[in-house]
Amino acid sequence: MVAEILAVGTELLMGQIVNTNAQYITKRLNDVGVNVYYHSVVGDNPVRLKECLELALNRCDVVITTGGLGPTRDDITKESVADILGIRLVRHEEIFQNIKCFFERVNRRMMDNNTKQADIPEDCTIIPNNNGTAPGFLIEKDGKTIIMLPGPPREMIPMFEDTVYPYFEKKTGQIIGSRMLKVFGIGESEMEMKILDLIEAQSNPTIAPYVSKGEIVIRVTARSKNYGEAMKMINPVIERIRERLGSNLYAFDGETLEETVVQLLIEKNISISTVESCTGGMLASKLVNVPGVSKVFDNGFITYSNQSKIDVLGVLPDTISTCGAVSKETAVEMVKGLIKRTSTRAGISITGIAGPDGGTPEKPVGSVYIAVMLDGEIESIGLKLNGDRERVRHMACLNALNMLRKKILRL
C-alpha cells in the first residue's frame, strides 16, 4: 500500500510554519507497513488543490490530507475532495451540537461560519476531534482511501493515533520494527564502503544510512507480523554492522553521544568534571541535559580568558605564552588542574578557536585541542573542524565525548 501526504495551507507556502505533520504521519505509516512515496504542499487555492488531489489519487492508494478543515472561507479541503469524488456534503446534527458545546465550554461565541464544519461528506467515517472543532473524515471509494485531518498537530496527532493508525493496523496486518544505530569517528563515505555489501544484500530488513548534525545514523528496519519477529530479523544484521564498524558504533536505539557517555559513567561509577574554553559550557550543558547525570557530575568550569585558566586551574603562564592558549599543552594542563581541583576519576578539557575571528595561519578557525584524563592517564588530540562558530563548538563537544567513551571502553 502506497501513500501520499498532502498538506493544504497557504501559511506553509509563506514559510510561516514547518510541515512537521508530514514527518509525524510518515513515521507512523511506516510503522504500520504503509509506504509513503510523496509529500506535497499546496495553498488554499481550489484549482491547484483539486489538481493535487487528482494527481495523488492517481499515483497512490492512500491520500492523507492535513489542514483546510477549519471554519473560514479559505478552508476548502472537504469541499474539494467531495467535488473530485462526486459526493455530496450533508449537515450532521450531532457534530453541529458538538461544535456548539465546544464553544460553550471554552466560553467563546459561535460564529456563523463555524456551522460549516458540521457539513460532512456523505457515506464517510467521521474521525472525532477532542481538541478542536474540526472533525476529520475517512472515505473509501474505488479502491482508494482518503483521510482528511486538521492542520494543528495537537488536534491531528490524537486523531491519527486513535482512529487512523488502528485503521491501517487492521488493514495491513503487519508492523515495521526498526532500530537506529549511531556512528561517530568515521566519515559517511568510509562508513558506507565498509557496509555497502550489507546494504545491497538486504531487502528485509533494510539498512539506511544518513547524516544528522555531524553524526551518522543507520536505520535498520524490518517488516513482520509482530514486533518480536521484526527484532529477531534486525538483531543479526546489527551484529554484522557492529563487526564492521567496531567501537565507532555507539548507539543502537538513537541515543545521543552524551546519553551513551553518561550511561557508561553511571554503569562504571566514574565521576566526571569538565573545563571548557571555546565551548563555554556547551559540553557540560550536554551532559546535564541527560537525566540522572547528578550521580556522576558535580561541577564544571568555564575558563574563557587566559587569566582564568591560570587562576582557576593553575595553568602555567609560561605554557600559555610559549605554546598558546589554544594548544595541546594548555589543554593537558587544564585537565590536570581540573582533576587536581575536583578529584573526579574522569575529566575533559577543551580549548580552541571557534571563529569567526581569532584564526592564524598555523592555527586557523576551527583548531580545537581536547584532553581527556581517566584514572590518571591523559590522552590529547588536535582537530581542524569546519563550519560556523556554533558548529565548531558542537563538533568539539562530540569529539571530546567520543574520546572519553572510547577510553572508558578500553578500561
Next chain:
Amino acid sequence: MVAEILAVGTELLMGQIVNTNAQYITKRLNDVGVNVYYHSVVGDNPVRLKECLELALNRCDVVITTGGLGPTRDDITKESVADILGIRLVRHEEIFQNIKCFFERVNRRMMDNNTKQADIPEDCTIIPNNNGTAPGFLIEKDGKTIIMLPGPPREMIPMFEDTVYPYFEKKTGQIIGSRMLKVFGIGESEMEMKILDLIEAQSNPTIAPYVSKGEIVIRVTARSKNYGEAMKMINPVIERIRERLGSNLYAFDGETLEETVVQLLIEKNISISTVESCTGGMLASKLVNVPGVSKVFDNGFITYSNQSKIDVLGVLPDTISTCGAVSKETAVEMVKGLIKRTSTRAGISITGIAGPDGGTPEKPVGSVYIAVMLDGEIESIGLKLNGDRERVRHMACLNALNMLRKKILRL
C-alpha cells in the same frame, strides 16, 4: 514568477527528518518576490524523481531541488535533472581538486564515490559550497530555472544566501525589505491585543507575529523597488510597535537575546560571570556563542551538586538545608559568592528543577530561581516553567538574560 520546491530523499519519507529546507527557501523566495505554489518530497527513486521533476517543470517557472547531491549511489538528483533536460554530465577539474583539498583539510580519506561529485551538468552555473563537498547547480533552459542544492541546511542556507537569493533579486527587480522584531516578557495574546489595530490597518508594510522557541517574533515587511525605500516604509511602523511594547521589545533585526545582552555589556563595558546549576553551562554557552564576548566574559562555574555550591561559591550549608538548593535564598548566595570570586560588575545565578524527576508538591518540575547582580545590587525571581528538561533549561536561560538586560537598561 512561480516556484516549486522539490526535496529529494528517502529519509524524509521514512519520517527521520523534517523538511525545514522547504520553509527556509519559501520564506526567502517570498522576500524576493517569487511566489511558491508547491512543495514536494520524493524518495531516492529514479522513476518517481523524474516524474516529479517533469511535473514541477510543467507547472512552475522555477524548480529548486534540495538533497540527493552527495557521493553515495542513491544520490541521483543531478543525474535525473540532466536526463530530463537532455544535457550531459562532465568532469570538472577544479571541483575535483576542491573535494580533494577538503578531504586533506579534515584529514579524512577520499573515497572513489566522492569523485562522482565532480561530475557536473554542462552549461550550468556552479553554486559553491564552502561547508561541504557537494556543489550546487543553476541551469536556465527553455524559460525555466532549475536550481539544485544539497540537503544539509548548514550547507544549503549559505549557498542560497550567497548565490540563489542575489540571482532572484536581479531577476525580479523587486525586493521585499523586512525587519524582524523580537519580544520577551509578555505572552503572545497580550502582545497581539496591544498591536492588533496596527496589524489590521496595514497592508504594505505587513506586520506578522509568530512564536519561535519561546520568543515572540514580529516580522514587518514592505515591498518596494529598492531597499532604502522599503526601510523608509518599515521604520515608522516599528516606531509605533515600540511605543506599545516598550522594553519588552529587545531586537529589531532578529538578534538573539544573548546577542542583545552581549552587545549591551560591551557597549557599557560591563564584565560578567555566571554560575549555573540546572542549566549546567547552557547560559554561559549561549553567551560564548556570541563573537566578541571575550571582551566582557572571563569565566563561569557549573555547580551542579549541593557540595560544589558550598565549596566553589561559599553558599552556606545552612541555607541549602533550610531553604533547599532550589530556592531564592540559594540563588542569591550563589550570585554573591560568584561576584566575590570573579569581581565582575554583573553576575547571574540559576538553580532549578529541570525534570523529569526531582519535583515536589511545593517545588514541582519547572521551578527555577534566578538571581542577577549588577554593581552590587541584587534582583531575584522564582519561575514555574513548562515543558521537558531541555525546554525548562532553555527558558531559564532566556529569563535570566532578559532580567540582566532590563537591569542594564535601567542603569
